[in-house]
Every structure is written in structure tokens, then in C-alpha cells.
Amino acid sequence: MEIRHAEPADYGRVIGRVNTWWAGRDMAPMLPRLFFVHFEGTSYVVDDEDGQLAAFLIGFLSQTDPHEAYVHFVGVGPERRGEGLGRRLYERFFADAVAHGRTTVRCVTSPHNEASVAFHRALGFDVERIARDYDGPGEDRVLFVKRLA
Template sequence: MATQIRHAAPADYGRVIQHVNAWWGGREMAPMLPKLFFLHFEGTSFVAEDSDGRLVAFLIGFLSQTDADEAYIHFVGVAPEERGTGLGRELYERFFDVVREDGRTLVRCVTSPANEQSVAFHESLGFTAESVVADYDGPGEDRVLFVKQL
């Protein structure tokens, strides 16, 4: 099936949020993705749909308001049956293209050090782990801080 990738829109929020916890193996992840990301970052966020219009992946990212050289990837999800197809990589590449066009040269993101698949995926995309920070997202919520030079 052909996959169509397009910019995310506010109307996509309901479709995305209904899958977040399931795609993360039942972990309570939905609170990390409020609707504001779909309202304010359409130009740097993407959804992927199969030929039947079914949501199969998304990427939520934005341009840093603090550092004019940086962009940040906040949340990415790929349906479990679509993992390993290159779809996640394609979403990241779309994001990289958009932020390059805006003159950004550095992309940041974080993931849990316990999520070994995510760590390996980011490293395969050329991200470097700057550090692991204990309690980054609150008590017991350690994170690997990644950076990629474009």
C-alpha cells in the first residue's frame, strides 16, 4: 500500500491521540502530547496515512523559539505493523528538510534510556547522545539527550 505523508493539521489530533498509548505498549503517553502541538506547529509536523486513509505514523516537531539554529522533535509514533519499513526515517527526513529550509542546523530530541529501540534508531539517523540526564522529565523519568548536526 502507498503511504501519503502530509503536514499535520488540528483535525488530526483526535486520530493521533487515540493511538498513542496503544502504540507505546499500553504506557500512559497521551499526556505528553497535548493538542497545542497540532494547533501551533503544523508546518513542522507530519502525519502518514495508508491508501485507505488510516493513520500509520506521525511526527511532531518545531523550530526553537530560543535558539535560531535549532529545531526539536517532540514526539514520533509509528504503528507497530509499520515499524521497520523506513516510514519513521522518512518522517525524520521530511522534518530535516523543512528545518534546513528555515536555516536550522541542529536538531534535538530526547528518549528514555530504557527504550533501546529508540536509542538505536536515533543513532542510526546520525544523532549523537550528548548525555543521559536523571529525572529530566520528573522523578524517575531519565532521558537521553540527542543532537544531530544537519
């Protein structure tokens, strides 16, 4: 399966699956269309052999720190998990970040999402800290950082 840059036309395909992929949690508000319009060059999708969405990663180059990049959202279809698609998407993002002079990648996840915490640690991310109320009252987050070679 080929990784390609996300396009505005991919928005509907992704947003139509994101809540289902997160077991009915309302995740769609975290992924507005603007990511598919303004961050095509650092966001990616993977389609399966039948042209169905298999995985995606939404990331961007920091506008504040010229050494950093950020992964905002990544998802792999439940039936495709364990195939290495998430790792491949991150590796593509890392390579593109390095090509743009970035030396650090950041991302966050919920401390309750143990699978996500383990996945990011396996990718070489370090836990920078647990941030209380990061996304509002009661919305704690694990802040990850990865130094790129």
C-alpha cells in the same frame, strides 16, 4: 504513502492510538492538542492506503535558539514498523528545518527504550548525555543532537 503536514483535525486520530502504540503506556498527556494547532508546519502525518493513520512526527523550530529544531514525539503503527516511515518522517523534518535556517536538531528518549536509542543513532544522532531526572524524579532521558549539513 504520502507525508503531509499535521492539522488540528488529526489530533483525535493520533491521540486515539498513541497509548496502544506504546503498549498501553499512558503517553497521551505528553501530546496535547496545542502541537496540532501551533506547529502544523513542522509536524507531519502519514496515512496508509485505507486512510488509516500509519505514522506521525511532531516537531517545532526552537523559539530560543534560531539554529535549532526539536522533535517532540514520533510514532509509527506497530504493523508498519520496519518500513522506513520513521526515517522518512525525520528526513522531511530535517529538510524543513534546513529550509528555515536550522543547523541542529534535538530530541530525547528514555534510556530504557533501547529500540528508540538505536533508531536515533542510526539516523545520525549523537548522544549528548544522559540527563538524570530530566522529566521529573526518576524520569531520566537520553539527550540526542544531530548536526544538519
